[in-house]
Amino acid sequence: MNDVADAAAASAARQTERLKLTEIFFSLQGEARDAGWPTVFVRLTGCPLRCTYCDTTYSFYGGQWWEIDAILTEVARHGARHVCVTGGEPLAQKRCLQLLEKLCDAGYAVSLETSGALDIAGVDPRVSRVLDVKTPGSGEEARNLWSNLPLLTAHDQVKFVICSREDFDWAKQILAQHRLHEVCDVLFSPSAGQVEARALADWIIEEKLPVRFQMQLHKILWGEEPGR
DSSP states (O other): OHHHHHHHHHHHHHHTTEEEEEEEEEEEOOSSTTTTSEEEEEEEOOOSOOOTTOSOGGGSSOOEEEEHHHHHHHHHHTTOSEEEEESSOGGGSTTHHHHHHHHHHTTOEEEEEEOSSSOOTTSOTTSEEEEEOOOGGGTOGGGOOGGGGGGOOTTOEEEEEEOSHHHHHHHHHHHHHHTGGGTSEEEEEEOTTTSOHHHHHHHHHHHTOSSEEOOOHHHHHHTTOTTO
């Protein structure tokens, strides 16, 4: 009887160390500070936001349950130093914090792509948090958790996806109000199909903004192909 109880307890413990994943794949990092580095991507399933420009809607539903140790085994199989935990919104699954800690303990350079709508305080400080600030054009401006901004460090990054000139002017105001460029790297990206990349680049130059212009390298190389 004790053996049965022990087995049940062990099974329950394993259940608490699982995450629902949409995919794990190996590619080049297409965005942010580590753009161009061979990277293992761990894409968690689910997101409470519905941004107008989202290009990973396939991660909203479905997915498969993985034990965290199995995730680490699969990451190790690719032999890369860089690991990006993304989604969806990875922080919507509480055990994401455990995964991030274990990846750091294993010696990886870990980044987290998060919407900025959920609290980042519990994220391991070794992780580079790539935090979105949702512009009005995203349709999710009201979901910005402004209390995240004072938590940022030089190890982190802030990203604005620009959907219009109005978004650009709004982002410029937020940048100045919170002096984000004095804290960490700030990234401005054009929303595909809404703002031409050259137009955004010109606006940044004209306004002399202390931000980094970026485009999605993976889309230039592989288009909308999933797992890239």
